[in-house]
Amino acid sequence: MGFALLNGELIDRSEARVDVEDRGFQFGDGVYEVIRVYNGKMFTAKEHLERFEKSASSIGISLPYNTAQLTELVENLLVKNNLEQGNIYMQITRGAAPRNHVFPTTEIKPTLIAYTNIVPRPLESLKSGVKTILTEDIRWLRCDIKSLNLLGNLLAKQKAAEQGCYEAIQHRGQTVTEGSASNVFIIKNGAVITHESNHLILKGITKDVILNLSFKNNIPVEERAFTLEELEQADEVFLSSTTSEVMPVIEINGQKIKDGKIGVITQQLQKLFIQEIEKQCGKLADNIIH
Incomplete structure (x- = not known):
């Protein structure tokens, strides 16, 4: 299954877990992005990551990494999984907190995940x-x-x-x-x-x-x-x-x-x-x- 990125750490994908009270799971309280990979290289990565940050900001979520840091993390994931052709999926949620429609009043850490899939061109x-x-x-x-x-x-x-x-x-x-x-x-x-x-x-x-x-x-x-x-x-x-x-x-x-x-x-x-x-x-x- 390869490796996944979970809150900045590369781990075995089969071991990646999120809390049952994660707001992405319970409310869809998060955003996502998909980056295409050809020949082991990301296509229009900068534009995708900028849109990812903009989407997150639009719902009041701050990315824990700047674009350069996030690019490095995703590139490491790409290399670790030796992906030649396919997709990188990434998402961020507001994080885990007791279930409540209102945003948590105490500070919680966002949940950031990313993983890769082999996807041939259609x-x-x-x-x-x-x-x-x-x-x-x-x-x-x-x-x-x-x-x-x-x-x-x-x-x-x-x-x-x-x-x-x-x-x-x-x-x-x-x-x-x-x-x-x-x-x-x-x-x-x-x-x-x-x-x-x-x-x-x-x-x-x-x-x-x-x-x-x-x-x-x-x-x-x-x-x-x-x-x-x-x-x-x-x-x-x-x-x-x-x-x-x-x-x-x-x-x-x-x-x-x-x-x-x-x-x-x-x-x-x-x-x-x-x-x-x-x-x-x-x-x-x-x-x-x-």
Whole structure:
């Protein structure tokens, strides 16, 4: 099972334990982050750790380490587990205290954990595209915080899985927000359109990479809310996340996007994204060839 990081100490993962009154366990009172690893190197680690600190600060939790210290701890975990390709999962909770909805009045130590998993790239889906469904967004109104409270996301993802689909695209009324575990993009008349980063969606690290690559390569970008009608009439649709990279969508609610094939701009962004991975982490052995 390898090693886990628990409150700054690297220990055997099978021995990692938290208190039954930990507020993360009882209330979801905490935040988390996932960092992708390619060729044994973390991709966009700085951006992920900065978002981790921001999410924690948003709910009044102070990280016990600064970004440089946390980076060193996570890198040590990565090396200890000899992870070549996969994910680093980390979370922090407010800590353990007698169960009470109100924050503890006495000072308690946060609980910080991290561990690694081997996770291959979803190559077949990246090559062929995925099917999705639509579902009403029933989550709270601070989706910009990467909170442990994921029940709404889980219900949406499960609904998609039960219908043989990769992802659930969520909407509030007629406005598309994001996937259950991804950001959503449409392409119309050559422009990349995605919801602006506000309290209704998570400010995706992969999303930001894609937008920066678009700007650098003269692909028009619009960060704005778009409607279900715009989604249905899009020339191309794709998702983005730490593990999904640039994931083409070829079908929504049983209806094909255009001809049901991956679009030209989506393919271009896939290639640009791979180049960015290789710039930071080295050459990928498992590339996508259209």
